[in-house]
Amino acid sequence: MNVPSEHLLILAAILFAIGLGGFLLRRNVIVVLMSIELMLNAANLVFLAGARQHASESGHWLPDGPVMVTFVIAVAAVEAAVGLALVIALFRRKQTVSLDQLSPTSD
């Protein structure tokens, strides 16, 4: 069970690309938020891969990578909570979750 770091990085890149594509192309606010989540987790994967790589090369663990990941997860949770609350509030006012109709310049 020894996955090379390159594979992890490629997976992270794929996840990030999917997230970026969803963020740029989708119109549904909820999907956009989910895409952001995906990009954040791609970044987390890079952090952990880096930490593991460093440990295998130097022989000891550095806490930096996992600590950063913990921060990102915490912030992402908060963001998701606030973001979803906003989306719900928006939906109550405008009866839509489409970005095209929510943009200030589109009405």
Place this chain on the structure above:
Amino acid sequence: MDTSLVDSGQFWPWLIPALPLLGALLAGGLHFDVLRRRKNDSDASGAPVAAGIAILAMAGAFLFSLKGFLALRAGDGIILSTAFDWIPTGDFTVRWSLMIDRLSSLMTLVVTGVGLLIHIYAAGYMKGDAGYAKFFAYLNLFVAMMLMLVLSDNMVGTFVGWEGVGLCSYLLIGFWYKDGWRAEAAQKAFVVNRIGDAAFLLGMFILATTFGSLDYSAINGEVSLLAQDGLPWKLSLAALLLFGGACGKSAQIPLFVWLPDAMAGPTPVSALIHAATMVTSGVYLVVRLNPLFAGAPMVLTLIGAVGAATAFVAGTSALRQRDLKGVLAYSTVSQLGYMFLALGVGAFSSAIFHLVTHAFFKALLFLGAGSVIHGMHQEQDMHKMGGLKSHMPKTFITFLAGAAALSGLPLMSGFFSKDEILAAAFAGGGVSLILWAIGLVTAAITALYTWRMVALVFFGKERFDVNSVHPHESGSLMTTPLFVLAILSVAGGVLGLPIVFHAPHLLAEWLAPVLEPGKQILALANDGHAPHLSHLVEWILLGLGAAIALGCAHVAFHAHREGTASDLAFETKNPELAETLSNAWGIDRAYKRLLVQPIMAAAAALSALFDLALIDGTVNGIGRFAERTGHKVARQANGHLGSYGLIIGGAACVLAAVWMWIGA
């Protein structure tokens, strides 16, 4: 000498310049009050009380000048009063202090005495003018500055006054600044004076670095010591530069062009500033530093030559002026030339004598001219006057006295002072004889233009519309000063009677202590001999002067008493000559073509290149760049989250690329 330089510890000398300064402040305050009232009442005019304040200040200054004069007569050598150390820097200290000696005392008497009369006259002349209070504020400020100029015991204080009178001259020439040409004349006077002032400053720097002091007593004392074996060239250069400053202020060639234009100011200003006081400060400066100039014979020769040339050029120009004040202006330049001619031949006391008599009779003539202009409803063209003697008898009588003094008719003040200068030039021999000849010719010209003026203005038929213009005599406020000045013009000669009259030369004896150092240096250069004339030669010279003055006066008077015919005949016969003469030999026009216009063109080119292209281009370019970029950036803010994300992502990629490239 040293004992007399101890500070007297007295305060009253300061009142001489301080009273007019105070008057200027009060009158200025009144003017602001008028301006405030004018907001509600557009017709509110000058407070008449301003004239009273100004006249009182002048009277006070005159009384204290008199006190100084009497103190000196009672035996005080020099009255020195120091207020404080103004610029103390190590070895070099400039004090803020006044010195009343025999020369400055005489000057204060002339400035405050003639000034007082002109102030009284102006109270009548300027009546009803919107800027009445402002006028007296300026006039009093001028007198304060002029007194500072003559009373300061060091050159820095004199320079303060020198600049101050220049400023007041500018303000008063442009007093009616709403006429553009008057404002331009004021600017011209200021700029031309600045050229001379720059030379004055440079000369002062040389003296300061050489002697480490700018006190007159120190400079004169050390120059007298140095002069034993000839002055170093540096001091001659200083003398030359100071003469440059005197040229500017006293309207000598090549810097005389501002004075004829300065007639744009109100006539009392022309009388006070541009005839009696300010324009003579160059003469005062040379006399004040007489050892320095006496020790620089080359400069002295140049001064004489410049003075003679100025006297002649300006005199011939005065012959062809049609403007009454124009004649008097060129005549003033010409008479100032006489004074410098006297300085050039080392006759310092004669220069001061002519300065004093000229202050009397030229102030009188200007005030008389003002009275005529007033009576003729602002008409200044002599060809449109004539026959005024019956309309304005008081002005006529006093003007006649002034004209007689100016043209040097026998026994008048101008006769004695002019003949003294000519005699000194004659006695000098050598090159001075040329100066004497030019001076004699100029004396003839003076008589010609003076009596042409008198004949055109007061005699012959009225050449104006008698139905619309009713010439009237001016009020007693204006005529009283005329009579006082007329008496002084006629009798002023007693100050300096020629030796052959076997009477004491009061003025020369009075000034002797001040002029002694310069005289000794001059005598040194002449192997100890002062130039001397026998009584017979003196009598011949006096007779010659009298004959020329009388003859030319007679010719000019009879040529012009019947009207303008002889003027017009001259103009049709020699149109080019008449044109050249009336424009001061085209010197002013040459300046305009050779100096003013090239400088203006260069300024326009520089302004186009640097101001418009470089500075404006840069500033506007930055503005336009910011504007254009802003427009482009603003277009990106379209409200689509996707496009923002693209920009953020793109920017992150660019940053990452840059970071990787630098890291590698």
